Amino acid sequence: MDRVYDIIVVGGGHAGCEAAMAAATLGSSVLLITMDMTGFARMSCNPAVGGIAKGQIVREIDALGGWTGVVTDRSTLQFRMLNRSKGPAMWSPRAQCDKIQFSLNWRKILESNYKLSIYADSAVSFLFENSKICGVRTNTGAIFKSQALILTAGTFLSGRLFIGRTMMEGGRLGEQASYGLTGQLKERGILTDRMKTGTPPRIDISSVDTSRLTLQPGDTDPARFSFLPEPSTVQAGGEAQMQCYILHTNERVHEILRTGFEDSPLFTGMIHGRGPRYCPSIEDKLRVFPDNNAHQLFLEPEGRWTHEYYLQGFSSSLPLQVQLDALHAIEGLETARIYRPAYAVEYDYFDPTQLLPTLESKLVENLYLAGQVNGTTGYEEAAAQGLMAGINAHRKLRGQDPVVLQRDQSYIGVLIDDLVTKGVDEPYRMFTSRAEYRILLRQDNADRRLTPLGHEIGLASEERYAAVMEKYEQADRLQAWCESKNLTKEQANPYLLSVGSSPITESKRIADLATRPEVELAELLKIVPRGTQSREVIESVEISLRYKGYIDRELAMAEKLHRLEDLSIPVDFDFDRVVGLTIECRQKLKKYRPLTIAQASRISGVSPADISVLLVYFGR
Numbered sequence: 001m002d003r004v005y006d007i008i009v010v011g012g013g014h015a016g017c018e019a020a021m022a023a024a025t026l027g028s029s030v031l032l033i034t035m036d037m038t039g040f041a042r043m044s045c046n047p048a049v050g051g052i053a054k055g056q057i058v059r060e061i062d063a064l065g066g067w068t069g070v071v072t073d074r075s076t077l078q079f080r081m082l083n084r085s086k087g088p089a090m091w092s093p094r095a096q097c098d099k100i101q102f103s104l105n106w107r108k109i110l111e112s113n114y115k116l117s118i119y120a121d122s123a124v125s126f127l128f129e130n131s132k133i134c135g136v137r138t139n140t141g142a143i144f145k146s147q148a149l150i151l152t153a154g155t156f157l158s159g160r161l162f163i164g165r166t167m168m169e170g171g172r173l174g175e176q177a178s179y180g181l182t183g184q185l186k187e188r189g190i191l192t193d194r195m196k197t198g199t200p201p202r203i204d205i206s207s208v209d210t211s212r213l214t215l216q217p218g219d220t221d222p223a224r225f226s227f228l229p230e231p232s233t234v235q236a237g238g239e240a241q242m243q244c245y246i247l248h249t250n251e252r253v254h255e256i257l258r259t260g261f262e263d264s265p266l267f268t269g270m271i272h273g274r275g276p277r278y279c280p281s282i283e284d285k286l287r288v289f290p291d292n293n294a295h296q297l298f299l300e301p302e303g304r305w306t307h308e309y310y311l312q313g314f315s316s317s318l319p320l321q322v323q324l325d326a327l328h329a330i331e332g333l334e335t336a337r338i339y340r341p342a343y344a345v346e347y348d349y350f351d352p353t354q355l356l357p358t359l360e361s362k363l364v365e366n367l368y369l370a371g372q373v374n375g376t377t378g379y380e381e382a383a384a385q386g387l388m389a390g391i392n393a394h395r396k397l398r399g400q401d402p403v404v405l406q407r408d409q410s411y412i413g414v415l416i417d418d419l420v421t422k423g424v425d426e427p428y429r430m431f432t433s434r435a436e437y438r439i440l441l442r443q444d445n446a447d448r449r450l451t452p453l454g455h456e457i458g459l460a461s462e463e464r465y466a467a468v469m470e471k472y473e474q475a476d477r478l479q480a481w482c483e484s485k486n487l488t489k490e491q492a493n494p495y496l497l498s499v500g501s502s503p504i505t506e507s508k509r510i511a512d513l514a515t516r517p518e519v520e521l522a523e524l525l526k527i528v529p530r531g532t533q534s535r536e537v538i539e540s541v542e543i544s545l546r547y548k549g550y551i552d553r554e555l556a557m558a559e560k561l562h563r564l565e566d567l568s569i570p571v572d573f574d575f576d577r578v579v580g581l582t583i584e585c586r587q588k589l590k591k592y593r594p595l596t597i598a599q600a601s602r603i604s605g606v607s608p609a610d611i612s613v614l615l616v617y618f619g620r
Contacts, residue, residue: 002117004145005031007393008136010123010181011152014041014379015371015386017106018066019150022390024116025065026458028397031117031144032110033136035156035175040106041071043379044155044172045199046310047099047302050225052082053430054380055093056411056443061380061387062226063450063468065459067109068383069225073232075102077242077301079222088543089438093225095232096218096244098303119144124180126367128188133367148366148393152386153373155197157182157348162265163341164319173343182348189363191351194273195427197377198281198344200314201323203299204337206307212332213245213299227447228464245299252329254286254293260322265344271317273346276377276427281315281344282326297330308339317344349375352419353592357404358392359385359416362593368393375424376415384412391457403457406565408437408558410450421592421602437554439547444539448472475540478533482510482521482541491527499523514545521545564598564611567618571595578617585610 005028009020012034020032034040049072050058062069075097083090110116121142126149127135135145156171156178169177186192218241224232234241264283265271275281280288285295298312316323320341327333352374354362359374361367370389371382392402405413414435419428432438441449451468454460486507493503499518510528514521521542525533544551575581575589584605594600597618601611 002029002031003143005029005117006146006397007031007148007150007390008033008144008146009150009152009390010136011154011156011371012036012040012118013152013154013371013382014068015152015154015382015389016150017041017110018061018068018383018386019152019368019370019390019393020116021067021110021113022065022387022459023150023394024113026391026394027115028394029115029117031119031146033119033121033123033138033144035120035122037107037118037120038103040103040110041068041379041383042103042172043097043099045197046300046312047097047102048094048300049097049379050092050094052090052092053411053432053434054378055082055225056432056441056446057380057384057415057430058225059093059227059443059446060410060412060450061383062228063446063460064387064454065451065461065464066383066387067106068380070228070230071102071105071109072097073224073226073230074105075099076222076224076232076234077304078218078244079224079232079234079241080219081223087439088442088444088547090432091443092432093223093443095225096242096300100303100306122176122178124178126181126184128364131363132365147397148368150368150370150386150389150393151181151373152369152371152382152389153178153181154382155345155347155372157373159345159347162271162317162344162346164260164263164317164322165265165268165270166319167265167270171345171347173340185350185364190354190361192348193351194346195349195372195375196271196273196275196344196346197279197427198275198315198317199342200282200311200316201327201342202302202339203309203311203327203333204307204339205299205301205309207335207337208299208309209332209334210243210245213247216244216246216298217241227451227468229467239304242301242304244301247297247299247330247332248294249282249297249326249330250294253326256322256326256329257283257286257316257318260318263319263322265317271344271346274426275344276429278429278431279315279377281317282313283316283318314342315344316342318342347372349373349424351375351423353421353423355420357416357420357595358396358402359389359420360392360396366393366396372427374419375428376419377427377429381415381428381430384415388412388416391459395457403453405450406562407435408440408554408561410446411435411441414441417599417602421594421599422604423592437558439550440554440558442543444536444543448540471534471537472540474533475537475544478530478537479511479541479544481530482514482545485510485528487513487524487527492524495519495523495527511545514542517546561598564601565596567597567615569595569597569600569614569618578613580613581610582607
């Protein structure tokens with residue numbers, strides 16, 4: 001096999017798979033090094049993709065030409081569109097997946113790219129030429145050279161696992177950790193620290209009395225993640241959706257769990273890393289919310305042909321016997337058997353403020369970092385970073401301009417900007433509340449926002465681009481027709497009265513009627529048929545009409561932001577030359593080295609007055 005590549009990707013998780021495919025699809029020769037070729041993009045925690053804000057990220061990955069959405073659709077067990085009762089900015093797709101099939105589907109895609117090679121091994125040291133990275137040495141002694149390297153090692157860097165007072169080395173249960181890489185980067189000035197995450201026990205569903213649990217079914221008319229026309233496994237003509245269940249802890253469960261606190265590595269000091277605030281362990285929940293009598297849990301399938309179920313909400317690092325006793329005190333789980341226990345994992349991560357917005361290190365040229373090594377949590381956040389790192393590593397080697405997504409352009413842009421501008425002090429996960437322009441960044445319009453860019457850089461196929469252009473040409477025509485077509489009171493009132501909407505006394509435009517929250521555009525179109533329109537086209541037009549005021553307002557706000565984004569700050573600029581900045585501001589600007597005035601404005605400790613000083617200094 002070859003020993004020299006354009007780009008080496010270390011790690012075959014969600015970030016590594018997207019990074020490798022992006023760079024190889026664009027034309028770089030790529031080597032993907034992974035410890036286990038049966039576990040590409042392994043779903044180490046819940047085998048589910050999407051959720052609040054995360055579903056938007058996956059649709060953005062797909063719109064750009066990435067593969068996580070396609071793999072999810074080919075592995076789906078159950079699909080739900082979350083937050084349908086709220087506005088469209090909050091709608092978030094989520095799919096429960098077959099985790100074995102998910103990895104197999106990724107492997108098929110990776111092995112189909114002739115520019116991509118795969119090598120099963122562990123990277124043990126980096127190779128450098130002066131300030132540049134130039135390759136790796138593996139555990140078997142192999143040496144591979146490259147012009148750029150993307151590190152996507154997940155939780156494996158100096159990983160340690162905890163169950164009560166038992167500590168093991170590893171990145172996942174049964175899988176060895178990786179040592180040496182962190183130390184090399186630390187020697188070159190890259191800051192590192194520890195974070196912690198955890199996973200719940202896996203339950204044998206055949207040992208559970210599901211009749212005592214609450215069913216949580218999938219959508220009756222499930223959608224999918226990818227904008228491509230390929231149906232998911234549970235759409236028309238596919239497999240039946242599998243059931244998920246809702247259950248709860250109780251006071252007896254809490255009493256049992258508290259007996260293990262003295263042996264919990266979270267409370268004994270064995271774990272030093274900070275855990276995820278928004279996905280806490282069950283013992284953390286009891287400590288933070290001591291007055292809660294019950295906590296909601298979800299029992300969700302890990303595969304179509306297995307009895308293994310994931311107990312969401314019961315992540316723990318308590319001793320095994322405490323876990324078992326607590327589980328057996330939950331209604332419906334009195335005789336439950338487990339396949340594997342809950343455990344915590346602590347691992348190394350690197351300070352993401354030492355990265356450029358391209359995810360290239362500021363200190364080691366041509367080294368890119370993506371995924372949990374940057375302090376994030378979640379498959380979706382990792383995959384997005386991997387995609388952008390792969391794109392930008394390829395483009396730098398070709399002498400092309402970088403691709404940096406803006407905050408009003410995508411959740412991916414919000415994610416990366418937050419990381420490189422603000423840094424992290426706990427595992428970062430995406431929420432809709434992190435985005436200032438979430439009505440612009442909806443899950444339904446990710447293709448309109450990003451597929452033209454994906455096509456321009458060579459990642460999104462011609463087929464995908466043509467389909468998007470046709471879809472939105474239809475949507476624009478339909479919207480124009482709705483804005484010009486009137487319905488008489490005789491035509492409209494029967495439907496309006498049937499949905500509890502006020503009748504009209506004179507003719508009204510369809511566009512005006514569609515703004516009423518109880519009115520569905522699809523039903524109005526049945527009154528005056530206008531050919532066949534897809535559900536996606538009708539939904540797009542309905543959102544545009546109903547939320548036009550909000551959309552226009554956010555567009556205006558985004559335009560103001562772009563003026564600051566266009567004001568660049570030299571990379572080596574001396575902030576001590578600027579008179580009038582506060583001491584805190586000057587310290588933060590020196591530490592984070594923002595590249596634009598807009599980026600500087602998002603740094604904690606930089607006030608609006610400081611930004612005014614910078615604008616005056618740079619002559620704006």
